[in-house]
Amino acid sequence: MNLSASLRIALRSLRVNKLRSALTMLGIIIGVGAVIAMVAIGAGATARIQSEIASIGSNVIIVLSGSMNRGGVHLGTGAASTLTENDAEAIAAECPSVQAAAPAVRGAGLVVYGNSNWSTSIQGTTPAYLDIREIAIAQGRAFTSHDVDSAAKVAWLGKTVADKLFGGADPVGQVVRIRQVPITVAGVLAAKGQTPTGQDQDDVVLLPISSAKRKVLGVNLANANAVQSIMVQARGPEIMKQAEEETAALLRQRHRLAAGADDDFNIRNMEEVFSAQETSARVMSILLAAIASVSLIVGGIGIMNIMLVSVTERTREIGLRQSMGAKTGDILTQFLVEATTLSVLGGVIGIVLGFAASALVSYLAGWSTRLGPWPVLMAFAFSVIVGVSFGYYPARKAAYLDPIDALRFE
Amino acid sequence: MATIELENVVKRYCMGDVTVTALRGVSLGIAQGEFTAIMGASGSGKSTLMNILGCLDRPSSGIYRLDGERVGELDRDRLAEIRNQKIGFVFQSFNLLARTSALENVELPMLYAGVPAEERRRRAAAALQAVGLAGREHHYPNQLSGGQQQRVAIARSLVNRPRIIMADEPTGALDSATSIEVMAIFQKLNREQGITLVLVTHEPDIAAYADRVLHFRDGRIVQDERVAAPRVAARELSGREEAAA
Known part of the structure; x- marks a missing residue:
């Protein structure tokens, strides 16, 4: 049948x-x-x-200025500002697996406009940062290397900051006071939402790194060139490990670390964290x-x-x-x-x-x-x-x- | 050569710790084209013999040859094949599938013979016509009278062109007029197509249509009787019509 x-x-x-x-x-x-x-x-x-994870930016490695060994005492991450803007440039230029690198300094501070104010995170960086993090500019003009070179007193507000200070009004061209310093709002960043750990990525003010250091956050007295972190983007997801190794090797060489000495920086692969x-x-x-x-x-x-x-x-x-x-x-x-x-x-x-x-x-x-x-x-x-x-x-x-x-x- | 040959067939059933002997040494030959009735009281062993003849059961001892093949040694599936190819069954309670049309009921044996769908349909319709049920192909069993249902069952039993038809009390659930109609069909199949018929009954009236009557008692054949002048159902039917006219 x-x-x-x-x-x-x-x-x-x-x-x-x-x-x-x-x-x-x-x-x-x-x-x-x-x-x-x-x-x-x-x-x-x-x-x-x-x-x-993708909202952090794809294929992103974060280099943090690292632990120092002073007289046998290991100081934690960020204890010393061992990274510099030049390191960032060198990584971008010399590591073949690296697409881009952006140095960053960070601080917190009060932003005031009229009778509203908002405490937020202040970040000084270069235009490459926007590319690495895949942040678009929703309103206003683009962030250019000219802003960095001239230490322009301009800022780009995160969506949250713009909403808190201006409500529905257009912030572009207005002057806000960041840590008492008058800065012109050049634009507003497109919303990014939360990180996987629940932080609001739009609660930020972005400045050219030069302006941030010299005018807002203050210069590191030991090294005017120092930065807290460098964001590195690999050319593809499969060469993340390679980019990490090249970055580490280059930094060890630039920092003149003897073989066997501890790294004076930390490399974090964001994808590992969130996997x-x-x-x-x-x-x-x-x-x-x-x-x-x-x-x-x-x-x-x-x-x-x-x-x-x-x-x-x-x-x-x-x-x-x-x-x-x-x-x-x-x-x-x-x-x-x-x-x-x-x-x-x-x-x-x-x-x-x-x-x-x-x-x-x-x-x-x-x-x-x-x-x-x-x-x-x-x-x-x-x-x-x-x-x-x-x-x-x-x-x-x-x-x-x-x-x-x-x-x-x- | 006899188509059915039994040599000293014994059948025992184990029922718990009691062994019941249903057949106590039956030897028998039935020739091709013979119309044999098996008579006996209930418990005489006639149904057991029928099951063995129909390849539904195997003898405990003794030899059963069907067309020269020793059936006692065959496995389940080979027995099923023999039933499918050589034997047609007609039961007292018709055993038609409910909610299944007459045509599809008749197609059933061909389903297991691997006959293609179109040929199945054609042969089933022809078989229904042969038992006088043309036009009833798409009736369901519950739309047919008892006599009609039994005729569907007969059509089903002969659709695979078997050599033998086993009928177990085929008229037991029918009134006497309908019984004669059913016997007329059996006699016609026997006379015209040479089909060997084995009929189990306890009614002498019905056994009288057969050429040969075997009387059973206590698992043995007690009498093997050749009927000199069997009743002819067709003649009785036409006689009844004349009387009605």
Whole structure:
């Protein structure tokens, strides 16, 4: 007997007990639906973390001015300003794996406009910083190297700062006082949102590094050229490690560190920092999917139960088919196809409901959800496997019935 | 050569710790084209013999040859194949699949013989026509009378062109007028197509249509009787029509 005939018989017998078939499928529907929804939510969370990492800038390495060893005492990161603007230029120019490098100095301070004020982070840097961090300028003019060379008294406000000080008004061209120093607002930065650690990346004022040092934050007396950090961008994600090594080697050479001496700088790969967070999100989604697949197994048991009832109910039919010449394999196939049809139908409906549920979750809770083809295929394959494996025992029981007993069964 | 040959066939059933012997050494030959009735009280072993003849069961000991093949040693699937190819069954309770049209019921044996769909349809329709049910192809069993249902079952039993038809109390659930109609079909199949018929019944009236009657008691054949002048169902039917007219 061929498969299409088996399928017709299976569909007919499922149609006969519509309510029962629907209830049996419900287990699989809920199981598959839950797996799909959970995977979609989990993948959405992972994707959100990835986009936050991307908001820091892609392929970014941060070099922090580093620990000093003074008389055997290790001082922490940033204890000494060992990095300079020249280091940044050298990294950009001499490391082949490096696309760009931007030095930065940072401080905090009060920004005043009219009768509003706002305490924020003040950052002095070069135009390369905007490229590395992928920050766009929403309003006003571009940040150029001329601003750095001339130590122009201009600033670009982060979205949060602009909103706090100006409300809805246009800040471009207005003069604000940053740490009492009057500075002209040259532009407003496009919003970046939060970092993966929850910091507001728009709560910042950007200045040319020269202006920041000389006019606002004050010059490091030991080294006028010193910076706190350098942001380095590698040319591609696959050569991050290489860029890191080249940067370290160059800095060691420039700082004249003897072999065996500790680095006087720290290199942080941002992606490493946040990959842990990504892993935890992934673990969470695997956990949720595992719980959901338990309900898939429960659904499978439901199918097995109903198939056993069905085999008992149709004992006479089985006996009749056997007397007509149905072989063991024919009966086995018939009941397996029936069980698999139940689970596959349930699986397809479950996939559709899972899609709907994840859409509803992202609509109501505002979580981002994401669903690729793989989880859908997996869920489908899983429901086929559930149908075949839980349908096998009842089908086998039917196939090995004694024809005489089956025919006589009341 | 006899198409059915039994040599000292014994059948025992184990029911818990009690062993019941249903057949106590039956030897029998049935020739191709013979119409044999098996009679006996319930528990006489006639149904057991029927099951063995129909390859639904295997003898505990003794030899059963069907067309020269020793059936006792075959496995489940080979027995199923023999039932499919050589034997048609007709049951007392019709055993039609509910919610399945007459045509599809008749197609059933061909499904397991691997006959292509189109040929199945054509042969099933022809078989229904042969038992006088042309035009009822798409009726469901619950839309047919008992006699019509049994005729669908007969059509089903002969659609794979078997050499033997086993009928187990085929008229047991029918009134006497309908019984004659069913017997007329059996006699026609036997006379015109040379199909070997084995009929189990406990009604002497029905056994009287057969050429040969085997009487069973306590698992043995007690009498093997050749009927000199069997009843002819077709003649009785036409006679009844004349009387009605």
